[in-house]
Amino acid sequence: MDLTTPLILVNLKTYSESMGEKAVKLAKIAEEVTRETGICVALAPQFSDIHRVASASEVPIFAQHVDPVTPGRGTGSILVEAVVEAGAVGTLLNHSERQLGLALIEASLARAKEVELKVCICSNNQAVSGAAAALGPDFIAVEPPELIGTGIPVSKTQPEVVTATVETIQNINPVVIPLCGAGISTGEDVAAALKLGTQGVLLASGVTKAKDPKKILLDMATHAK
Amino acid sequence: MDLTTPLILVNLKTYSESMGEKAVKLAKIAEEVTRETGICVALAPQFSDIHRVASASEVPIFAQHVDPVTPGRGTGSILVEAVVEAGAVGTLLNHSERQLGLALIEASLARAKEVELKVCICSNNQAVSGAAAALGPDFIAVEPPELIGTGIPVSKTQPEVVTATVETIQNINPVVIPLCGAGISTGEDVAAALKLGTQGVLLASGVTKAKDPKKILLDMATHAK
Amino acid sequence: MDLTTPLILVNLKTYSESMGEKAVKLAKIAEEVTRETGICVALAPQFSDIHRVASASEVPIFAQHVDPVTPGRGTGSILVEAVVEAGAVGTLLNHSERQLGLALIEASLARAKEVELKVCICSNNQAVSGAAAALGPDFIAVEPPELIGTGIPVSKTQPEVVTATVETIQNINPVVIPLCGAGISTGEDVAAALKLGTQGVLLASGVTKAKDPKKILLDMATHAK
Amino acid sequence: MDLTTPLILVNLKTYSESMGEKAVKLAKIAEEVTRETGICVALAPQFSDIHRVASASEVPIFAQHVDPVTPGRGTGSILVEAVVEAGAVGTLLNHSERQLGLALIEASLARAKEVELKVCICSNNQAVSGAAAALGPDFIAVEPPELIGTGIPVSKTQPEVVTATVETIQNINPVVIPLCGAGISTGEDVAAALKLGTQGVLLASGVTKAKDPKKILLDMATHAK
Numbered sequence: 006m007d008l009t010t011p012l013i014l015v016n017l018k019t020y021s022e023s024m025g026e027k028a029v030k031l032a033k034i035a036e037e038v039t040r041e042t043g044i045c046v047a048l049a050p051q052f053s054d055i056h057r058v059a060s061a062s063e064v065p066i067f068a069q070h071v072d073p074v075t076p077g078r079g080t081g082s083i084l085v086e087a088v089v090e091a092g093a094v095g096t097l098l099n100h101s102e103r104q105l106g107l108a109l110i111e112a113s114l115a116r117a118k119e120v121e122l123k124v125c126i127c128s129n130n131q132a133v134s135g136a137a138a139a140l141g142p143d144f145i146a147v148e149p150p151e152l153i154g155t156g157i158p159v160s161k162t163q164p165e166v167v168t169a170t171v172e173t174i175q176n177i178n179p180v181v182i183p184l185c186g187a188g189i190s191t192g193e194d195v196a197a198a199l200k201l202g203t204q205g206v207l208l209a210s211g212v213t214k215a216k217d218p219k220k221i222l223l224d225m226a227t228h229a230k
Numbered sequence: 231m232d233l234t235t236p237l238i239l240v241n242l243k244t245y246s247e248s249m250g251e252k253a254v255k256l257a258k259i260a261e262e263v264t265r266e267t268g269i270c271v272a273l274a275p276q277f278s279d280i281h282r283v284a285s286a287s288e289v290p291i292f293a294q295h296v297d298p299v300t301p302g303r304g305t306g307s308i309l310v311e312a313v314v315e316a317g318a319v320g321t322l323l324n325h326s327e328r329q330l331g332l333a334l335i336e337a338s339l340a341r342a343k344e345v346e347l348k349v350c351i352c353s354n355n356q357a358v359s360g361a362a363a364a365l366g367p368d369f370i371a372v373e374p375p376e377l378i379g380t381g382i383p384v385s386k387t388q389p390e391v392v393t394a395t396v397e398t399i400q401n402i403n404p405v406v407i408p409l410c411g412a413g414i415s416t417g418e419d420v421a422a423a424l425k426l427g428t429q430g431v432l433l434a435s436g437v438t439k440a441k442d443p444k445k446i447l448l449d450m451a452t453h454a455k
Numbered sequence: 456m457d458l459t460t461p462l463i464l465v466n467l468k469t470y471s472e473s474m475g476e477k478a479v480k481l482a483k484i485a486e487e488v489t490r491e492t493g494i495c496v497a498l499a500p501q502f503s504d505i506h507r508v509a510s511a512s513e514v515p516i517f518a519q520h521v522d523p524v525t526p527g528r529g530t531g532s533i534l535v536e537a538v539v540e541a542g543a544v545g546t547l548l549n550h551s552e553r554q555l556g557l558a559l560i561e562a563s564l565a566r567a568k569e570v571e572l573k574v575c576i577c578s579n580n581q582a583v584s585g586a587a588a589a590l591g592p593d594f595i596a597v598e599p600p601e602l603i604g605t606g607i608p609v610s611k612t613q614p615e616v617v618t619a620t621v622e623t624i625q626n627i628n629p630v631v632i633p634l635c636g637a638g639i640s641t642g643e644d645v646a647a648a649l650k651l652g653t654q655g656v657l658l659a660s661g662v663t664k665a666k667d668p669k670k671i672l673l674d675m676a677t678h679a680k
Numbered sequence: 681m682d683l684t685t686p687l688i689l690v691n692l693k694t695y696s697e698s699m700g701e702k703a704v705k706l707a708k709i710a711e712e713v714t715r716e717t718g719i720c721v722a723l724a725p726q727f728s729d730i731h732r733v734a735s736a737s738e739v740p741i742f743a744q745h746v747d748p749v750t751p752g753r754g755t756g757s758i759l760v761e762a763v764v765e766a767g768a769v770g771t772l773l774n775h776s777e778r779q780l781g782l783a784l785i786e787a788s789l790a791r792a793k794e795v796e797l798k799v800c801i802c803s804n805n806q807a808v809s810g811a812a813a814a815l816g817p818d819f820i821a822v823e824p825p826e827l828i829g830t831g832i833p834v835s836k837t838q839p840e841v842v843t844a845t846v847e848t849i850q851n852i853n854p855v856v857i858p859l860c861g862a863g864i865s866t867g868e869d870v871a872a873a874l875k876l877g878t879q880g881v882l883l884a885s886g887v888t889k890a891k892d893p894k895k896i897l898l899d900m901a902t903h904a905k
Contacts, residue, residue: 019309021301025316051309052277053316070306076246078379080434081295081308081328084244084276091250091278103306104781107774111808133786135814139852140807154303177814177852209305324557331554336583357590358561364585364627402589402627469759471751475766501759502727503766520756526696530884531745531758531778534694534726541700541728553756604753659755 006036008065008094008123009045010182011229012205013195013222014146015212016049016069016097023213028054031212032062034219039064044226049097052083059092067125068096070103073112085116095123097207098142101150111140125184125207134170138178145174146207148186154210158188160197171202190221192228199229231261233290233319233348234270235407236454237430238420238447239371240437241294241322242275248438253279256437257287259444264289269451274322277308284317292350293321295328298337310341320348322432323367326375336365350409350432359395363403370399371432373411379435383413385422396427415446417453424454456486458515458544458573459495460632461679462655463645463672464596465662466499466519466547473663478504481662482512484669489514494676499547502533509542517575518546520553523562535566545573547657548592551600561590575634575657584620588628595624596657598636604660608644609637614651621652640671642678649679681711683740683769683798684720685857686904687880688870688897689821690887691724691744691772698888703729706887707737709894714739719901724772727758734767742800743771745778748787760791770798772882773817776825786815800859800882809845813853820849821882823861831886833869834862839876846877865896867903874904 015035017023023031028050035046049067050058059066072082088096098113099105105113110126117124125144128134137145147170152159160167171183182205185198190211198206206225215221240260242248248256253275260271274292275283284291297307313321323338324330330338335351342349350369353359362370372395377384385392396408407430410423415436423431431450440446465485467473473481478500485496499517500508509516522532538546548563549555555563560576567574575594578584587595597620602609610617621633632655635648640661648656656675665671690710692698698706703725710721724742725733734741747757763771773788774780780788785801792799800819803809812820822845827834835842846858857880860873865886873881881900890896 016305019299019301019304019307019312021311024301024309024312049305051312053280053308053312055278057281057316074244076244076249078327079244080241080274080322080325082244083278083306084249086246087244087249087276087278091282097305099782100305101783102303104783106779107782107785107811108776108779108804108808110782111805111811115807129783130786132790132815133783136782136786136811139810139814139848173814326558329556329558332549332557332560332586333551333554333579333583335557336580336586340582354558355561357565358558360589361557361561361586364589364623365582398589466755469749469751469754469757469762471761474751474759474762499755501762503730503758503762505728507731507766524694526694526699528777529694530691530724530772530775532694533728533756534699536696537694537699537726537728541732547755550755552753 006039006063006065010204011044011199013046013225014207016207016209017213018209020213028058029061031218032058032064035064036062038222038226042226044229046222055088055093056091066093068093071096071113071117073109073116085120085122089120089122098124098126100127101129101148114140114142131170131173135173135177138174138181141178142181144182144184146184146186152187155188156190158194160185160194160201164201167201192224195225196228231264231288231290235429236269236424238271238450239432240273241432241434242273242438243434245438253283254286256443257283257289260289261287263447263451267451269454271447280313280318281316291318293318296321296338296342298334298341310345310347314345314347323349323351325352326354326373339365339367356395356398360398360402363399363406366403367406369407369409371409371411377412380413381415383419385410385419385426389426392426417449420450421453456489456513456515460654461494461649463496463675464657466657466659467663468659469501470663478508479511481668482508482514485514486512488672488676492676494679496672505538505543506541516543518543521546521563521567523559523566535570535572539570539572548574548576550577551579551598564590564592581620581623585623585627588624588631591628592631594632594634596634596636602637605638606640607638610635610644610647610651617651642674645675646678681714681738681740685879686719686874688721688900689882691882691884692888693884694726695888703733704736706893707733707739710739711737713897713901717901719904721897730763730768731766741768743768746771746788746792748784748791760795760797764795764797773799773801775802776804776823789815789817806845806848810848810852813849813856816853817856819857819859821859821861827862830863831865832863835860835869835872835876842876867899870900871903
């Protein structure tokens, strides 16, 4: 399945509800939702689940992080070639739970481009989004850290943050696709995010901890049309 | 296969020669060597290869690193439950290419114990080995960083470093198993390491970049008897 | 004034109440308390205040941190020679607000010894204290992070943590001097800490934010006799 | 003395040749050069030397780094209020020897603006310079890390890097002042840097390790006119 917009990108983090076989199950649900709605649902599982999930489903898979290392040394590092070989088509970078040095972001992005891995840089505010845009990633997801995991959607409570961020990104680098993160948990939140100029959402617990993830994802995909 | 001593622990790092299907192939070779010699050969592949390698072979698998996070948040982190679920029985910690804060090592070790994941703390010298021993890991691998990847075995060029480290570890915590790292590339190096009081070796390029890994591993296992 | 035990070591952190001229004033108060009671009160001001405070008073001065760099490169790093030249006689290392890699602690300690700078490693629990003891610093201050800044003294609420830590330190390295940190704010807290086998206290807000620091310090010093 | 352009900004790093009283002496030399030529020479001494140097001379003083902490906790951190109180008017940020997370750079810059501390973000290449420009610092110094400390001036060997970086900065944020770093050691290097569109230089060993720093600084200042 192609990585298209509007995009619903689900970060599985380290939730036990979305690990191992449960990640595979969630991927199959995501696949169904995409088939039924035509809206792209992508997943970012843990590193150790990438190959398993990518082998069992056709949804686009993101790594949660990559390092700027080249093959060889780098014990414990995430090599871009390895995540591509395991089946990923993209990666998050600089998530608020895995913040990176500015020069490391630039170097990791350059490595990712070498292997045609799409990159979504996460940013915590408008200024950081502008800096990220200057680096030329494929996506930027703005997520005010204080809203992550709260279920309080930035698209509703701080719409001006989203609008200003989208504008900053477009001024600096109009090919970068803005996503809206932090607190997204319903189809309405997704619709609000798209109205503010973003082309998708990055979310986590809203789906991973849902009793019925398919219902939530269908609601989101329907509102994204 | 059980994790026994003397132990030959092969760190696959991010070598392209030991990634993906090549990691699986190497695991099968390791399995053969263990069957033929009775000496335990364990592998530490990249995170994204753990499940694939563990599914395809019976050799003990180590992660290259884990984080002290609990399930939930921690995007891009290595959860101990995830590496266990993928099939690992142990993990490296504090490799010289992935150095960790003292308190993080202690916390990661505590997390690993919760899920019965064996831990090999890597240390760069005698003093650090003593500190690591006080934390109570299963293994400590001493690797003078300047020798890593050189093919110059610490067991031959700095035998006194190995001897002193083994003694320090035993004084502080006699149940910890000392391993010898850095520059190990032949059966003779392994024999020298064991004579100095270690109970195994941690190595990487000596096997991963070898033209005939089976020949090298057989040589090492034979010398470890 | 000599650095003696029992020791009252006051970490000025980045409190505005103990910065610049206010740090000098506090040092003069500490000096008076030492003269009047014979108990050593030492201060750990911000780096930019070390020279000023050391020039204006005779109390022993600690840096709050040092890096393992040697003279030369290392922009923004804290060189041990620089803090000694500015007038410090000791340094904190690995404070919970400035945690360090295990190998960096060992390397920084080695650098400090080269210039005869006393080192107090901060630790968050018993296990980490044991590891720190193996490295051979002059002091170890145990501070459960959850109590730092609370005014809830570890010596009262978790006396068993302090006792066990003192024992661990003595078993591994009996020349290391244990200090008690976290939540110390009264003379009684100091007395309790000493009864548990420590030879002094590391504290911060209890003094820096006190209305009458001299009164508090006198109370502490009196209880330390 | 005012902080004006063209600017010669000398990073004293942790060189023993420019520490303590030697930093004061260098500041007096810088002061003389400014008086004689009208060209601003600013110094970035070690933290523990800021107050001493600022008290003894009138040259603009930069810190080598600041942290985004607010007054209070933050043991071992560099508080912007503290460096201002000690006499600094500016700070380096993200030097290649002290690289910072993207979000930390943005937060530190915001803190610096609160206390009117000028900020010079260091960058290692054109892309990172663009990202830095989006954050809105006062200065950006581009320094290819492989040339730092070599005496091989980027302005001569990679003039196209400097030109492209200046252009990128101006496109994204024209009020940011570009400086040229890495390998600057003569007046000619300074002249070359200014011709390429920068408004000054950031250098270190070229002055700190010079036998006759005044002669070098005079040569640089003369070529900067």
